[in-house]
Amino acid sequence: MKSSNTVWHHATVSRARREQLHGHRGAVIWFTGLSGSGKSTLSHAVEERLYQAGCRTFVLDGDNIRHGLCADLSFSNVARAENIRRVGEVSKLFVEAGTIVLTAFISPFESDRERVRSLLAPNDFIEIYCSCSLEICEKRDTKGLYKRARQGQIAEFTGISSPYDVPANPAITIDTGLLGLEECVELVLGLMNNCNIIGAEVKYA
Numbered sequence: 001m002k003s004s005n006t007v008w009h010h011a012t013v014s015r016a017r018r019e020q021l022h023g024h025r026g027a028v029i030w031f032t033g034l035s036g037s038g039k040s041t042l043s044h045a046v047e048e049r050l051y052q053a054g055c056r057t058f059v060l061d062g063d064n065i066r067h068g069l070c071a072d073l074s075f076s077n078v079a080r081a082e083n084i085r086r087v088g089e090v091s092k093l094f095v096e097a098g099t100i101v102l103t104a105f106i107s108p109f110e111s112d113r114e115r116v117r118s119l120l121a122p123n124d125f126i127e128i129y130c131s132c133s134l135e136i137c138e139k140r141d142t143k144g145l146y147k148r149a150r151q152g153q154i155a156e157f158t159g160i161s162s163p164y165d166v167p168a169n170p171a172i173t174i175d176t177g178l179l180g181l182e183e184c185v186e187l188v189l190g191l192m193n194n195c196n197i198i199g200a201e202v203k204y205a
Contacts, residue, residue, distance in 0.1 A: 015097075018098030027126060027197045028095060028101050028116070029128060030126065032130065032170075034106065034137045035106055036132070037130040038184070039105070040061050040063075040104040045182075045185050053198075056099045056100065057099065060091065060105075062106065065087060070083045075155075080112070083105075084105065085112070088115060091103060100198075108162065108165060113127065128172055129166070129172070132175070132176045
C-alpha cells in the first residue's frame with residue numbers, strides 16, 4: 001500500500017535540461033531473451049560504444065541487480081514480477097536523469113514488460129528481443145544452469161520448466177545466434193539513431 005503522507009517534490013533541474021547537457025535523450029533500451037541469448041554481452045558492448053562517444057549510460061544487469069536491490073527475491077513467478085517492477089521504477093529514474101539505461105533481463109512475461117513500458121513515454125522504452133535458439137543458448141551456458149535445470153535441480157527455469165513469452169511487437173528482433181557481436185551493436189545503434197535518442201555522429205563514432 002502506498003503511503004498517503006508523501007508529496008512529490010518537483011526539481012528545478014528538469015529532464016530537458018539534463019538531456020541538453022548530455023547531448024542526447026534519456027531512454028530505456030530493454031534487452032529481453034532466454035538465458036544465454038547474449039543480452040548482457042550485447043548491452044555492455046553497446047554501452048562501450050556510447051561511452052566512447054561521450055554519452056551518459058548505465059547497464060542494469062539481471063544477475064547484478066539480484067546481488068543488491070533484489071537480493072531478497074526468489075525466482076517464483078510472483079518474485080520475478082516484483083523484480084521487473086523494481087527495475088522498471090529504477091529505469092524510469094535514469095530516464096528522468098537524462099541517462100541511457102540498458103537493461104539485460106530475461107523478463108520472460110509479456111505482462112511484466114508491458115508494465116514497465118506503461119511507466120514511460122512511448123519513445124522512452126525500446127524493447128529489443130535477442131532471438132536465439134534454445135540449443136545455442138544451452139551450448140553457451142558457462143554457468144551450467146540449463147544442465148542443472150534439465151536435471152531438476154533448478155525449478156521454474158525459463159525455457160525448460162517455465163515459459164518465455166516472445167515479444168509481440170519489439171522495436172527490433174536481433175538473431176544473436178546468427179549475427180556477430182559487432183553486427184548486433186550496429187543494429188542497436190542504428191535503431192537508437194532512428195528513435196532520435198542519439199545522433200548519427202554517435203553511431204559512426
